[in-house]
Each structure stands twice: as structure tokens, then as C-alpha cells.
Amino acid sequence: MPNTDSTNGNTLVWFRHDLRIDDNQSLVAACQYAAEHQGVVRAIFFVTPKQWALHDAASIQLDFIERQVNQLAIDLAELGIPLDICHSDDFEAMPALLSQYINYWQIAKVFATSEPECNEQRRDHAVIEAGVDLELSQQHCFLPPLSVLNLSGEMYKVFTPFAKKWREIAKQAPIQTLARPEPIATPLPMPNYVEFDCEKSSSRRWPVGELAAHAKLRQFAKDKVADYQASRDFPAIDGTSQLSAYLAVGIISPRQCLQVLLSHYPDALVHDESPGRCWLNELIWREFYRHLLVAFPKLSKSANFNALADQIKWRNNPREFQAWCEGRTGYPLVDAAMRQLNQTGWMHNRLRMVTASFLTKHLLVDWRWGERYFRQKLIDGDLAANNGGWQWSAGTGCDAQPYFRVFNPISQCEKFDPTGAFIRTYLPELEQVDLKLIHKLKIPTQAQLFVETDYASPIVEHKFARMRAIDVLSAMKKGSANALQVRAQQVRQVGSDSSVDLDKEIFG
Incomplete structure (x- = not known):
């Protein structure tokens, strides 16, 4: 147990996925406490290579985090706050390491931002059980999880009524963001750059720092939000915010996003017709999935939200899965999207739906395989959004598309990349191919397309795949009450074993 003098005012800010100074409740609270009790403020960030590997963190995201942590150290030094970057292989080692740190620096109180994931919540519980005075702030969402409930006091399971209630509450909530604290001590010398001991890949095309993030946010609100609804589905158009990373x-906060949006479109919370409403709904979708993760911890354990989906007999063909991963399915929009992911660490949101639908419905590969692959590649990897999006596409999730809705990758190609500009960017082998061949993929033209280029033949015929998917996925419609009981027992068994790594249960 930490041995601290309760009369001192020394505080510690434990940074996690809140790597910013502006609008950081934990940082502000730590500075206020220290000022009131004549203490000093320190900050800490834990490098956790083993935990990151267990959670399939993308190498590009880890590089992005490394760069931002080092920028954060510079920004904190200007406030007179040192940032210690400490190594802790995994979450299990943290209570002891944090206690040692607290004893050494005589820390009276630790401030941090809560996180919605199951393992992260267990980590914080273990730290508190070890005797650490840990004060958690709820700032990873604008409205805290479990604060947007239906009339029965339960979490909404459908997005539309959740969004309506969210907007009603948000209208009454303070939108003003917190300013960065004033310097509490003499500025510190420029800190040395610290490199993480883990596998990384370059994230240089994504500038780090709060100034860069806010510039991107302001430009998007000023120049693109008005056209967002019309342009957001076209991957060849730079019409999305690209703020997800x-x-x-946590380089920017949800509150900052909402404040900037409402400064341009103050009616977005109250009028459906507001040009700002479409992007506001995207922010609410993010909150919806995070609220679900807290309300239903099984989602952190790779469980189907709809227990009837446990009856699905996935094909899980490794060869076909690998073809999907590498962008070799023979469907241009799917393949171009996967190559965009592999080459850049990011994928356009419309294409995330198209590729996820193709994997789960055309190839009948378990959505968890695709979710894990995305986590290993995405710079904006986020369990709540990733899980929610994949289960939505597979038809197994909360307020998901129905199992019998199967995206047609050919018509999606024709509708959302009508000139073929996006496809040709990532499929150079099709650069000189007639647009009609790319869009139609009819049997008479396939032979010509695949003989004249190095492009792969279609891995499966669409109509056949659609009928097969509807038949196999109808297990959710045919599921019995007994299936619900079996799944409940499985969840209870996994949940009772604290030694199980819940995020790796499916793939370990």
C-alpha cells in the first residue's frame, strides 16, 4: 500500500487515451488540488508492450501515440510539470509499480480519465484495491456512460431513440471546454525523446499535437460540414473529418468537437435540417458504442450482442480470409479499400461497411476475424467503434442491419466511386481498364478483364453468396430460447475467471 503523507498536496496525472492539455479534466483537477494544498504536480504514462500486443494494437497507432506522448512531454514541461514515461509490461504489474512511484514522490492523490473497456476497468479497480487514491473523470464521452437511459432506467438498444435522448440532455449540458492550466512552476528543460520498446510503423502523414488536431477540426467545421452529408460516402472525395485518430x-475531446461544431451550426442539436446534424450524429454514434461497452461488458469479451448469433455456422475459410486481407477478392471496391488500409493505416468509413459486409456475408467469415485485423492495422483503432461497426455489418450487434441485408459490392462500386478514381488509386493494375468493366463485372466481361490484367478473379459470385448468406445467417431468426441460456452460461463462466484474457478469448 502506498505510504503517503495525507497532508501534502502532491498530485499525479496518469495519462491514458487523453493525451492533451486543453479540456483535460484530470489535469485541471490535479493542478487545482496541488495549488490548494501547496503541492506539486507530476504526470505519468505507462508503456505496456505486452498489453498492447494482447489487445492487437496497430503498429501505426503505437507510433502515433509515441509521437504524441513526446509532444505532450514538451507541452507539460512548459507548465512546469514533468512527464515520466514508465515501462509496465501489462496491466497486472501496474498496481505495484504505481504504488512504488507514489511512495517515492510522496503523491497524495492520482487523477486519471476512466476508460470503457473491461480490462481497463479491472486495472483501475486493482489499483484502487492496492490503496491508491485514484480519482477518475468521465471525459472520454461528452455525456458519461449510463447517463442516457430509457424510461425504464436501462441502456437504449436502438440508436435513434438514444440519439434523441442524447440531444435532449446535451442541450442542457455545459458545452464550454476547459482551458489549459496556468504554469504551476518554472518551465522545465526540453525533455529527451523517448522511444517505445514495441513494433511500430510510420504515422508521419498524421501530424501530432493539439495545434494540428484543432486546425484540422476548425477547417473541417468551416469548409466541409455543410457538404458532409452529400460527400461523406465517396472515398475519392476528401469529405470526411479524419479526426478519428x-x-x-485523446488529442482532442468530444466536447471540443461539439463546441466547434455548434459555433458554426448552433441549431445542430435542435433542428434535423441543420447542416451540422449529419456530423453531429456521427459523434453520437461514437458515444452510443462507448455507452454500450460500459452497459454490456460482454462486448469487450468478443461476444455477439445478439446471443442468437451464436448459432451461426461461419465458414471461416483461411485462404479466402487471407485474400480479403490482401485485397485479392476480385471485387475492385473491396480490394481497393483493403489496400488503402494496408498501405495507410486508415480506411474510409463507407468502405469499412462494404469490406465488413463482404467478409461476413459473402465469405461467411466470423466478424471477430475482421475486427481483429482492423485493430491490427487502424491508426484510429478503438474497441467500442470497431466492435460496434463490425457487429452492425454482420447483423449480430445492437441496432444492426438485418442479417438478410447484403451489400452488393458491384453496385456500391458504381454508386460511390462512379469515375473509378478511388479504385484506380489503389489498384494500379486497373488503371487502363475500361470503367464499364470495373463497374459491371458481368460474366462475359470478366474473362477479358482478368486476362488483360494481373487482377484477381472474383472469389465468389455475388448472387450465390447473397443467397448462401441469407440461408446461413437466418440461424439468428431460427434461434431458440435455449441458445440464449447457453450463451448466458458461457458469459458467466468467462466472466468469473479473472485469469482469462478477455480480449483474446476468441483468437488466443
């Missing part, structure tokens, strides 16, 4: 690691 900054939100995922």
Missing part, C-alpha cells in the same frame, strides 16, 4: 488517443 485524434479522438481515439
Whole structure:
């Protein structure tokens, strides 16, 4: 147990996925406490290579986090706050390491931001059980999880009524963000750059720092939000915010996003017709999935939200899964999207739905395989959004598309990349191919397309795949009450064993 003098005012800010100074409740609270009790403020960030590997963190995201942590150290030094970057192989080692740190620096109180994932919540519980005075702030969402409930006091399971209630509450909530604290001591010398001991890949095309993130946010609100609804589904158009990477690691906060949006479109919370409403709904979708993760911890354990989906007999063909991963399915939009992911660490949101639908419905590969692959590749990897999006596409999730809705990758290609500009960017072998061949993929033209280029033949015929998917996935419709009982027992068994790594249960 930490041995601290309760009369001192020394505080510690434990940074996690809130890597910013502006609008950081934990940082502000730590500075206020220290000022009131004549103490000093320190900050800490834990490098956890084993835990990151267990959670399939993308190498590009880890590089992005490393760069931002080092920028954060510079920003904190200007406030007179040192940031210690400490190594802790995994969460299990943290209570002891944190206690040692607290004893050494005589810390009276630790401030941190809560996180919605199951393992992270167990980590914080273990730290508190070890005697650490840990004060958690709820700032990873604008409205805290479990604060948007239906009339029965339960979490909504459908997005539309959740969004309506969310907007009603948000209208009454303070939108003003917290300013960065004033310097509490003499500025510190420039800190040395610290490199994480883990596998990384370059994230240089994504600038780090709060100034860069806010510039991107302001430009998007000023120049693109008005056209967002019309342009957001076209991957060849730069019409999305591309702020997800900054939100995922906390370089900007949801409150900051909402404040900037409402400064341009103050009616977005109250009028459906507001040009700002469409992007506001995207922010609410993010909150919806995070609230679900807290309300239903099984989602952190790779469980189907709809227990009837446990009856699905996935094909899980490794060869076909690998073809999907590498962008060799023979469907241009799917393949271009997967190559965008592999080459850049990011994928356009419309294409995330298209590729996820193709994997789960055309190939009948378990959505958890695709979710894990995305986590290993995405710079904006986020369990709540990733899980929610994949289960939505597979038809197994909360407020998901029905199992019998199967995206047609050919018509999606024709509708959302009508000029073929996006496809040709990532499929150079099709650069000189007639657009009609790319869009139609009819049997008479396939032979010509695949003989004249190095492009792969279609891995499966669409109509056949659609009928097969509807038949196999109808297990959710045919599921029995007994299936629900069996799944409940499985969840109870896994949940009672604290030694099980819940995020790896499916793939370990």
C-alpha cells in the first residue's frame, strides 16, 4: 500500500487515451488540488508492450501515440510539470509499480480519465484495491456512460431513440471546454525523446499535437460540414473529418468537437435540417458504442450482442480470409479499400461497411476475424467503434442491419466511386481498364478483364453468396430460447475467471 503523507498536496496525472492539455479534466483537477494544498504536480504514462500486443494494437497507432506522448512531454514541461514515461509490461504489474512511484514522490492523490473497456476497468479497480487514491473523470464521452437511459432506467438498444435522448440532455449540458492550466512552476528543460520498446510503423502523414488536431477540426467545421452529408460516402472525395485518430488517443475531446461544431451550426442539436446534424450524429454514434461497452461488458469479451448469433455456422475459410486481407477478392471496391488500409493505416468509413459486409456475408467469415485485423492495422483503432461497426455489418450487434441485408459490392462500386478514381488509386493494375468493366463485372466481361490484367478473379459470385448468406445467417431468426441460456452460461463462466484474457478469448 502506498505510504503517503495525507497532508501534502502532491498530485499525479496518469495519462491514458487523453493525451492533451486543453479540456483535460484530470489535469485541471490535479493542478487545482496541488495549488490548494501547496503541492506539486507530476504526470505519468505507462508503456505496456505486452498489453498492447494482447489487445492487437496497430503498429501505426503505437507510433502515433509515441509521437504524441513526446509532444505532450514538451507541452507539460512548459507548465512546469514533468512527464515520466514508465515501462509496465501489462496491466497486472501496474498496481505495484504505481504504488512504488507514489511512495517515492510522496503523491497524495492520482487523477486519471476512466476508460470503457473491461480490462481497463479491472486495472483501475486493482489499483484502487492496492490503496491508491485514484480519482477518475468521465471525459472520454461528452455525456458519461449510463447517463442516457430509457424510461425504464436501462441502456437504449436502438440508436435513434438514444440519439434523441442524447440531444435532449446535451442541450442542457455545459458545452464550454476547459482551458489549459496556468504554469504551476518554472518551465522545465526540453525533455529527451523517448522511444517505445514495441513494433511500430510510420504515422508521419498524421501530424501530432493539439495545434494540428484543432486546425484540422476548425477547417473541417468551416469548409466541409455543410457538404458532409452529400460527400461523406465517396472515398475519392476528401469529405470526411479524419479526426478519428485524434479522438481515439485523446488529442482532442468530444466536447471540443461539439463546441466547434455548434459555433458554426448552433441549431445542430435542435433542428434535423441543420447542416451540422449529419456530423453531429456521427459523434453520437461514437458515444452510443462507448455507452454500450460500459452497459454490456460482454462486448469487450468478443461476444455477439445478439446471443442468437451464436448459432451461426461461419465458414471461416483461411485462404479466402487471407485474400480479403490482401485485397485479392476480385471485387475492385473491396480490394481497393483493403489496400488503402494496408498501405495507410486508415480506411474510409463507407468502405469499412462494404469490406465488413463482404467478409461476413459473402465469405461467411466470423466478424471477430475482421475486427481483429482492423485493430491490427487502424491508426484510429478503438474497441467500442470497431466492435460496434463490425457487429452492425454482420447483423449480430445492437441496432444492426438485418442479417438478410447484403451489400452488393458491384453496385456500391458504381454508386460511390462512379469515375473509378478511388479504385484506380489503389489498384494500379486497373488503371487502363475500361470503367464499364470495373463497374459491371458481368460474366462475359470478366474473362477479358482478368486476362488483360494481373487482377484477381472474383472469389465468389455475388448472387450465390447473397443467397448462401441469407440461408446461413437466418440461424439468428431460427434461434431458440435455449441458445440464449447457453450463451448466458458461457458469459458467466468467462466472466468469473479473472485469469482469462478477455480480449483474446476468441483468437488466443
